[in-house]
Amino acid sequence: MSKFYTKITSRLQKFIEAQKIFFVATAPNSGRINLSPKGMDSFRVMSENRVLWLNVTGSGNETAAHLLENERITIMFCSFDKAPNILRLYGKGKEIKEGDENWNDLIQIFPEIPGTRQIFDITVDSAQTSCGMSIPFFDYKGERNDLNDWAAEQGKEGIANYWENKNQTSIDGLPTKILE
Template identity: 85%
Template sequence: MSKFYTKITSRLQKFIETQKIFFVATAPTSGRINLSPKGMDSFRVVSENRVLWLNVTGSGNETAAHLLENNRITIMFCAFEGAPNILRLYGKGKEIKEGDTSWNDLINLFPETPGTRQIFDITVESAQTSCGMSIPFFEYKSERNELNDWAAEQGKEGISKYWKEKNQTSIDGLPTHLLD
């Protein structure tokens, strides 16, 4: 039932653009696998083999630590409305931080978001669809604003302090180099 692709087709891109949630998975060479749900207006298909994900401040910074070690990443989209479908993007990712050469060009592709931490630039090596026929229907109500409200309340200084205290290493102790 699954089908592999060497690129993001226009049909796959349309599916991605209608999703309200996606999941990001990375893993270090040894240690815990990280799998996190993501939302907001934070994902862009740039070309048939390149996507961007705007990452905001959160409780951890696992993706950055894992990508520094081995750069493997999988992103999964799952239809909770309409026709059943699961889409996985397999690729190699790299972190782009404010001050990096391409930051200004890329950040303008996203809405201004409080607590923006980094952009992950992902080269898609393959895509895979599968049926998703066992996935239940869920009705989308709205975005949650708690994280944006918290980040706006912290301000730049508070976010920087939080990064220093909470986002310098992964849960397995791997460095993130967030503030380098």
């Protein structure tokens, strides 16, 4: 049975902190929905209604484009071990980039990760749990280092070139403003 909350309770926070993977969904006003799996040590619960997600360079930058247009974001966690559970966080997000006012304070909360692109600051309007009894069991074997290795090999200049060539617009042609 699903249940809605107006905040992230301590029990929900513990569940979030135990997960190795989460999923981020955003959508423009018109166009494709973006749904992506995320990992690494890149998610923090800051308060009952605020979370931060450190985003690294990837093939697209859909989340930034969508949040510029309408701020809507959903984050989903699900348990692949132990007790079945699904948790969705619904809210509004904004992008914080290096050079922005809060960057220096917020980046210190996360480990140094090559290819860091931005932090998304999300105000959580509501949280929803559901049973997750159909979710299969999976064993966690460890983190992949492929993206970190690639980003480290690129260096800051290579990452900046990648952003210029591949991260300035969404797949629907919306601006990401990554270089502004």
